[in-house]
Every structure is written in C-alpha cells, then in structure tokens.
Amino acid sequence: MNMCTPQGQRLAASNMSRSRAILRLLLALCILSCNTSISSSASTADAFLHCLAAAIPPHLLHTPPSPSYSPLLLSSARNLRFVTPGTPRPLAIVAAGEASHAQAAVRCGRLQGVRVRVRSGGHDYEGLSYLSLDPREPFALLDLAALRAVRVDPARAEAWVGSGATLGELYYAVAAASRALAFPAGVCPTVGVGGHLCGGGFGTLMRRYGLAADHVLDAVLVDASGRLLNRTTMGEDLFWAIRGGGGESFGVVLSWKLRLVRVPESVTVFTIRRSRNQSATHLIAKWQEIAPALPPDLYLRVVVHNQDAQFQSLFLGRCDRLVRLMRARFSDLGMVRADCEEITWIQSTVYFAFRSSSKPLELLLDRGTKPDSYVKAKSDYVQEAIPWHVWESTWTWLAKQEAGILILDPYGGGMGSVAPSATPFPHRKGNLYNLQYYSSWSENGTDAFDKHMAWVRGLYKQMEPYVSKNPRTGYVNYRDLDLGRNELGSNVTSYAKARVWGEKYFKGNFERLAAVKAMVDPGDFFRNEQSIPPLPAVKGWNSM
Incomplete structure (x- = not known):
C-alpha cells in the first residue's frame, strides 16, 4: 500500500499509535520487573540479615553502612585489582568467633538464597574468597581470621x-x-x-x-x-x-x-646470585635436571628477576656436607662455604620470607595491612627441561619496565613418592618443577594494568610449547581465571564447562572431586567462579 495516500497515512498513524501503546506497556512491564527485582533483592538481604542477627552477636556482623565494614573487608584483601568501586561486595561480613557462627551463616544463606564465600588469609590470586564477579548473585563473606588458635x-x-x-x-x-x-x-x-x-x-x-x-x-x-x-x-x-x-x-x-x-636443630641456607653475564642462562638450564634429582633433604629453587637469577637453598643438615654435595652435583654454580648460613628451621622461614635470618621471629606474626599492590599470576608444570635458547630469550621479557618475576620450585624427592590419586593434588611424579609467572605493580590506571597483564600472559603464551600438555596444567593455589570460569547464573554449575579449567588443576582427579561434590552438596551452595561442580548422574559412582 502507498503510504503517501490519505488511507495509507491513516493506517500508518494507527500503526504508530499501536506501536507507542505496545512500547508503553513494555516499558511499564520493564519498570515493574526491575522494581520487583530490586524489591526482591532487598527483601532477600533483609531476611538474611534478620536470620543472622538471631544467631550472631551484633559486633561480629558487619554490613555496608557500618564504619567497620570496609576496614574488615580490606583487612585480608591482598590484591588491589579487587577493591575497586565497581567490584561487587558482600551483603554482610560475618567475623566468626566460634563454630556456631559459621553454621548460622551457612544455614541462613541456604534458607534465604544467599551464597557464602569463605576467607582465611585472603591470598587467593583472583580474590574469589571475598568477592564475586557476578553482581546478580548476592553473597556474604564468612571471615575466619578470628579462628586462629x-x-x-x-x-x-x-x-x-x-x-x-x-x-x-x-x-x-x-x-x-x-x-x-x-x-x-x-x-x-x-x-x-x-x-x-x-x-x-x-x-x-x-x-x-x-x-x-x-x-x-x-x-x-x-x-x-x-x-x-x-x-x-x-x-x-x-x-x-x-x-x-x-x-x-x-x-x-x-x-x-x-x-x-x-627437622635437625641446625639447617643450612644460602642465596647465590648470578647475572645473565655470569652464565645465568646456562645455570638455569642445567638446574632443571639437577635440582629435582638432588637428595630429598636439599631444596634448591630459582627466582629470576630483571637480569639476575637467585639460587635459594634449604638443606636439612650442616654446611660442610652441603658444600660437598653441591661440588659433586652442581659444581657450575660455584657454591663455597662462605655462602652458607647455619640457622634453626624457624629462622629459615624468616630467611625465605624476608631475605634475612637476623630479623625477629615476631615478624611471622604480622598479618599484613590493607592491599598496596595489584597482582596477576599464572603457573605451569615442566616435565622436560626447557632448552637453553628459550631461557636466553626470556631475558628480553625480564628487561621490560613492566616485567615481573619467575619462580622455579623443584619437585622430585618426596613429591614423587605419593600416588597422584592419594589427594586431589595430582602433580607428583614426572614433574621437574613448578613455574610461576608473577607480576605485582603499584601504579594505578588502565595503561599500567594492561601492560602488566600483557607481560604475564605474553610470557606464559611463549612458554606453551615447553610445558605440560593435554592438558596444560597449573596449581590451584595459584588461581588463574584465564584458564576458564564457571557461569554463576544457573542453579547448578555446569560440569562440562567446569572441566575446561578443572582438569588443568586436577587432571584425572577432577571427576572424583565432582562426584564427592554431588554427594555432599548436590544443590551447589558452596560455589564460585572456579568451584567444583556436582557430577551429573553420580548415582552408581564408586570412590577409589
């Protein structure tokens, strides 16, 4: 029909009027839906808090309007990436003082549809113990810092x-x-x-x-x-x-x-630094096969930063014996008796944490302060020695202004004597070492964020041909959401989607973990972006 005729114009006007009516109706429905959603969310929060208040003393229950809320939330948050204004925050923080407080948080959460996230030290690299990446899912934080006896x-x-x-x-x-x-x-x-x-x-x-x-x-x-x-x-x-x-x-x-x-009353530690110009590339390449094969009483890791490699050791014995061992097994490092320091085991924990054994032991009791840096980390397991030329190429990455560090922790010894299925941790025999890519920065802003994240991800990608495969594995305590994440919108986490990241952390143990989850938490109450999902059709599954 020709819309330029009067009949056509009347029809067009009628259609336009009808369209406006439909649009008004849809808008009204949308507003009603949004208001209902907001009202429902507020009702959920109120009911949850009312439930908690009946079981938990007021001074242990912290809500956003409370002056204590933000300081407590930040008290164990270790990563500035997750304390930005746009980050979804918990409806409440329960600072549990006894078991009954944790029980109340779980029961009230189940009753009112509020998830509970649990924090001990707050070192989760992706902050999942104290935040949610999905603003649609209300959650509360159960803080266990007071349960520290x-x-x-x-x-x-x-x-x-x-x-x-x-x-x-x-x-x-x-x-x-x-x-x-x-x-x-x-x-x-x-x-x-x-x-x-x-x-x-x-x-x-x-x-x-x-x-x-x-x-x-x-x-x-x-x-x-x-x-x-x-x-x-x-x-x-x-x-x-x-x-x-x-x-x-x-x-x-x-x-x-x-x-x-x-442990013996005296242990021995040393730190030997070798620069790139002092054969650091050669030493790292050689370390890969030597360190995992050393006697179990000797731990020798490498920390690579800027253009230097630090070889850090703990030996459960005296210096003289360690010198003989190193001369026989890793003479290229050039370790001499003057490098040794004989101390107690507890002093060695201070030595590795604070780079000096002379600092007071009371530093171990310092729980830290609010977050002061942004952090991103990734990890790999290495099963065959990475070639010399690859290590040589990493110096270019480490020379960049935004460069982080690499930490190489040797396995072997007692790590290879336990069956991969004995615990969920599967990375036992067959792994030479764990490789961590770690970046920490204090500069604020998008540019700094992008550069540091790109450094970690870029070097990780370059190392792909030389690390574990099918799957490329990682360490769950070095949480990495780049490996995949759960979708939290549905009632129960998808097992098929969770396998994408789950088998990288747990390999063949992931299915058994999901089977246990289905038995003890089939409704998937305890969940986050990388929590274990319930295994579908778990009936008939047999534990090992």
Whole structure:
C-alpha cells in the first residue's frame, strides 16, 4: 500500500499509535520487573540479615553502612585489582568467633538464597574468597581470621590449627613448642592456613616431606546443611576432597589436625646470585635436571628477576656436607662455604620470607595491612627441561619496565613418592618443577594494568610449547581465571564447562572431586567462579 495516500497515512498513524501503546506497556512491564527485582533483592538481604542477627552477636556482623565494614573487608584483601568501586561486595561480613557462627551463616544463606564465600588469609590470586564477579548473585563473606588458635602437642608431634591462622603463626607456635619439629608448607607467612591446605600447599620442605595437605590427620567442617563434621562423620571421600581440592567447594573447614615433621636443630641456607653475564642462562638450564634429582633433604629453587637469577637453598643438615654435595652435583654454580648460613628451621622461614635470618621471629606474626599492590599470576608444570635458547630469550621479557618475576620450585624427592590419586593434588611424579609467572605493580590506571597483564600472559603464551600438555596444567593455589570460569547464573554449575579449567588443576582427579561434590552438596551452595561442580548422574559412582 502507498503510504503517501490519505488511507495509507491513516493506517500508518494507527500503526504508530499501536506501536507507542505496545512500547508503553513494555516499558511499564520493564519498570515493574526491575522494581520487583530490586524489591526482591532487598527483601532477600533483609531476611538474611534478620536470620543472622538471631544467631550472631551484633559486633561480629558487619554490613555496608557500618564504619567497620570496609576496614574488615580490606583487612585480608591482598590484591588491589579487587577493591575497586565497581567490584561487587558482600551483603554482610560475618567475623566468626566460634563454630556456631559459621553454621548460622551457612544455614541462613541456604534458607534465604544467599551464597557464602569463605576467607582465611585472603591470598587467593583472583580474590574469589571475598568477592564475586557476578553482581546478580548476592553473597556474604564468612571471615575466619578470628579462628586462629594453634595448639601444639610436641610429644605426639601433632597440632590443631584454626583455618584463620596464618602460616607464620603456625610456624611460630610449632617452634615455640619444639626446636625439633616443623610443618612443611609455603614460604609466605601471611597466607591463611585454611586456603593453603585446601589447595595442597608446597614449600621448602616438600622434597623431604611432600605437601602440607599430605600431613592432615583430621578436620572440623561445616557442611552445606550447617552440620559440624569431623573426619569420622564426614567420611573418607569428603576428607580426601578437602585436602587439595581447592577452597570453597565442599564446606567451611574451621580447623585442621596436622602431623608435624622432624627437622635437625641446625639447617643450612644460602642465596647465590648470578647475572645473565655470569652464565645465568646456562645455570638455569642445567638446574632443571639437577635440582629435582638432588637428595630429598636439599631444596634448591630459582627466582629470576630483571637480569639476575637467585639460587635459594634449604638443606636439612650442616654446611660442610652441603658444600660437598653441591661440588659433586652442581659444581657450575660455584657454591663455597662462605655462602652458607647455619640457622634453626624457624629462622629459615624468616630467611625465605624476608631475605634475612637476623630479623625477629615476631615478624611471622604480622598479618599484613590493607592491599598496596595489584597482582596477576599464572603457573605451569615442566616435565622436560626447557632448552637453553628459550631461557636466553626470556631475558628480553625480564628487561621490560613492566616485567615481573619467575619462580622455579623443584619437585622430585618426596613429591614423587605419593600416588597422584592419594589427594586431589595430582602433580607428583614426572614433574621437574613448578613455574610461576608473577607480576605485582603499584601504579594505578588502565595503561599500567594492561601492560602488566600483557607481560604475564605474553610470557606464559611463549612458554606453551615447553610445558605440560593435554592438558596444560597449573596449581590451584595459584588461581588463574584465564584458564576458564564457571557461569554463576544457573542453579547448578555446569560440569562440562567446569572441566575446561578443572582438569588443568586436577587432571584425572577432577571427576572424583565432582562426584564427592554431588554427594555432599548436590544443590551447589558452596560455589564460585572456579568451584567444583556436582557430577551429573553420580548415582552408581564408586570412590577409589
């Protein structure tokens, strides 16, 4: 029909009027829907807070209007990337003082449809223990920092430790009880015990004693129903899963019973620096096959920064023996007796954390302050020595203004003596070392962010041909959302999509983790962007 005729014009006017009416109706429906959504969200928050208030003392419950809210949220946030104004924040922070507070948070969350995220030390590289990347899903933060008691039984070589304790606090308490005991965990003293154990946890004693999670004897956990369980009542499948299966998937672990390990009263440390002009490339290339094959009592890692490589060692023995060992096994490094320092094990934790053994042990008790830097990290496992020419090419990357550091942690020894399925952590025999790409910067702004992120991702991409394959694996405690993430919009996380990142952390153990999840949390209450999903059709699945 010709719209220029009067009839056509009347029809057009009628259609336009009808279109405007439809548009007004849609707009009204949209406004109604939005208002309903906002009202529903506010109602959910109010009901959740009312539920919490009935079970938790007011001074332990912090909401956004409270002056204590922001300081508490930042108290264990370690990464400025996740404290920007646009980051979704929790509806409330529950500063748990006892088990019942954690139980109340879980029960109220289940009842009112509010997820609970759990923080011990806040070192999660992607901040998932205290934030959500999806603003549509309301969540609360359960902060365990007050659950930090450490009780050491030196006669039994055991300890109970709260998840909110830091590694430094654990080390300090163990050393105060006995000079002959230690615990094999990481080098950063402000890392929370709970998160560290949930991901496996390796450090300077791993070649002799394996992972931190290998020494867990018992645990106290709040499950998705709010029940308080121990190893006996949770069962061996769930106990297996929490010792390396990543945090915040199966429940809230409140405390851990640990088996302590024996160390000599004197250990030996050294740090030898070699620049690129002092054959650093040659030494790194050679280190790759030497370090994993050294005796289990000797740990020798490499930290590469700028144009230097630092070879840092802990030896469970005296200097004279170490000198003989190094001359026989790695003479090219040129280690001499003057490089040695004989100290106690607890002093060695200060040495690796603060680059000096003479600093006071009380530094281990410093939990840190609010975040002061932006961080991005990635990791790889290396199973065949990376060629010399590849290491030579990395100096160009390390010379850039935005360059971070590389950390090479040797495996072998006790790490290869445990079956890959003994815990969820699968990276045992066959791995020469773990390679971490770490960037930290303080400059604000998009340009700085883009440059530093590009450095980490660019070097990681360059190393792809020389690291583990099918899948290219990583360490779950070096959380990396570049590997993939869950979609949080649906009621239950997709197992198929989660496999994309899950098998990179857990390899063949991922399916078993998902099966445990389906048994203990089928509704997927405990979840985040990289939490374990329930395995579909788990009925009939048999544990190993």
